[in-house]
Amino acid sequence: MTEKNGKISDDIKELVIARLEVMPSSYKLSIGSEGTFTTIQLIEHVRAEDHIGNQIARMQLNFIKALTTGKLIETLNKNG
Amino acid sequence: MDNILLVTRPKYDDGTEYLSAYAFDLLKKVKGQILTKDFEGEEANKENVEKYLKSKNPKLLFLNGHGNECEICGHKDKAIFSLTNVSLLKNRITYARACFSANILGKEAVKNNSGCFIGYVYPFSFWMGGERSATPLKDKVAGMFLNPSNEIVFSLLKGETAKKANEKSKQMMISNMKEILAMEQKNEPGATGMLQILWDNYEGQVVLGNENAYF
Numbered sequence: 565m566t567e568k569n570g571k572i573s574d575d576i577k578e579l580v581i582a583r584l585e586v587m588p589s590s591y592k593l594s595i596g597s598e599g600t601f602t603t604i605q606l607i608e609h610v611r612a613e614d615h616i617g618n619q620i621a622r623m624q625l626n627f628i629k630a631l632t633t634g635k636l637i638e639t640l641n642k643n644g
Numbered sequence: 645m646d647n648i649l650l651v652t653r654p655k656y657d658d659g660t661e662y663l664s665a666y667a668f669d670l671l672k673k674v675k676g677q678i679l680t681k682d683f684e685g686e687e688a689n690k691e692n693v694e695k696y697l698k699s700k701n702p703k704l705l706f707l708n709g710h711g712n713e714c715e716i717c718g719h720k721d722k723a724i725f726s727l728t729n730v731s732l733l734k735n736r737i738t739y740a741r742a743c744f745s746a747n748i749l750g751k752e753a754v755k756n757n758s759g760c761f762i763g764y765v766y767p768f769s770f771w772m773g774g775e776r777s778a779t780p781l782k783d784k785v786a787g788m789f790l791n792p793s794n795e796i797v798f799s800l801l802k803g804e805t806a807k808k809a810n811e812k813s814k815q816m817m818i819s820n821m822k823e824i825l826a827m828e829q830k831n832e833p834g835a836t837g838m839l840q841i842l843w844d845n846y847e848g849q850v851v852l853g854n855e856n857a858y859f
Contacts, residue, residue, distance in 0.1 A: 587837045590774030591785065594659040596743030596767040597710035597721060602774075619767065626847065627840035636843065640818060640825075 572613055572621045580610050580624050595619060645735060647859060648679040648702035649801065654688040654709045654719040662772065663708040663741055665780035666790040670706075670797055678801060688718035690729070697732050704737045704859045706797050711742030711763075714749050727752060735759045737806060737857050739796050743767040746850050754853025760806040762796055766848030769841050771834070785834075788824065789842060792816035793849075800859045807855035817846045 572580070587603040594600045598616050601609070609617035630636040651671060655664035664684065671682055681702065683692055688709065696702070707716050707724070715723040725733065726749070733753035739762040740750065746763035753761045770789035772780075780786060792813045799809035821842055828835035 583837060583840075587771075587834045588774075591834055591837075592658065592772045592774055593769060593841070594662065594772060595769045596659065597712070597717070598767070600658040600772070623766075623769070623840055623844045627843050630843055630847075639846075640822060 572610070572618065576621060576625065577610055577613070580621050581607050583624060584610070584620070645703045646679070646701050647704075648681060648700055649674070649704045649706060649797070649859075650681045650693070650696065650702040651683065651706045652688040652693060652708055652718055652724060653682065653684045654717070655685055656720055658772065660709055662770070662780045662783075662786055662790065666794055667706060667708045667741075669781055670794050673798075674801055683718070686719045688724065689722060690718065690724045693718070693724050694729065694732065702736070704797075704800060705733070705739070707738065707740045707742060709742050711740060711745040711749075713744045713747040716740050716742045716745050716749065725749065733759060733761065737800060737859060738762065739800070740764070741768055741793055746848075746852060750850075750852045758854050758857065760854045760857035761852040762806060762810055763850065763852070764845070764848040765850055766844055768793070768845060768848070770845075771838055771841060785838065788820045788838060789845060792820060793845075803858055805855060806851050806857045810849065810851045810855075814846060814849065817842055821846075 584603050584607050589603060592600050592602055606620055610620055651667055653664040653667050655661045671680055681696055710717045710721055714727050716725045718724040730749055730752045734757040737760045743764060746765045750761035750763045771785050773783050773785035795813040795816050796809045799812045821839060824835050824839045
């Protein structure tokens with residue numbers, strides 16, 4: 565889903581941005597020492613494919629992987 | 645080793661203000677039940693913490709702040725623990741609510757000793773509901789992420805093992821994930837975004853070393 569050079573592929577980038585766009589505009593995401601970001605700022609980082617943008621993409625890909633492999637559902641069911 | 649809870653709470657940006665507020669809430673709730681030492685704001689620095697560790701020898705450390713693979717920071721991103729003084733964590737129970745520190749520092753902390761390190765191999769991240777940034781404890785969005793992490797320390801203070809404390813924290817995360825899923829079914833905005841960050845914290849939270857360590 566990502567290209568060989570570690571860059572985010574365009575389709576993933578659009579998916580990540582689409583998900584960020586539906587977050588309430590008043591919400592902010594704290595990512596440790598990277599800082600705290602509004603959704604607009606997060607989208608800018610994803611578009612720029614910088615360190616923070618890649619971190620956001622990794623989180624989303626990790627989540628999609630958990631969804632598609634059934635790991636998320638298994639975890640939720642296992643714990644009642 | 646003395647049954648003392650040491651807490652570091654730097655607060656100089658949005659993220660650390662929130663971590664500090666939730667850690668202080670925990671301190672208020674356990675007041676009078678155990679001995680505590682609270683390093684807040686500028687006091688959360690290497691000199692103060694090292695001095696205290698050498699003089700009082702607390703068993704449980706709850707470290708809040710920014711971090712990286714090799715450091716846990718205090719006030720203004722200055723390292724309190726790094727690979728040069730990681731030996732000070734030996735034989736203690738450390739919970740680091742800080743990014744990435746379980747990758748290298750945590751592993752070094754528990755090498756060849758009976759201590760335990762609970763921390764994160766990913767960033768510790770959380771959403772804030774924007775209107776509540778001045779009153780973190782009233783921010784229900786942030787509470788979804790920060791209350792499960794406080795649960796680690798509450799469980800340890802009740803005498804649970806590190807393994808059990810981690811499990812109880814993760815149970816609370818799962819409960820919150822289910823609540824978020826219910827929000828998603830009602831088409832409430834932002835639910836999926838919250839879920840993915842909580843899942844990242846769930847997967848990134850690890851126990852290293854002696855899982856049977858207890859306070």
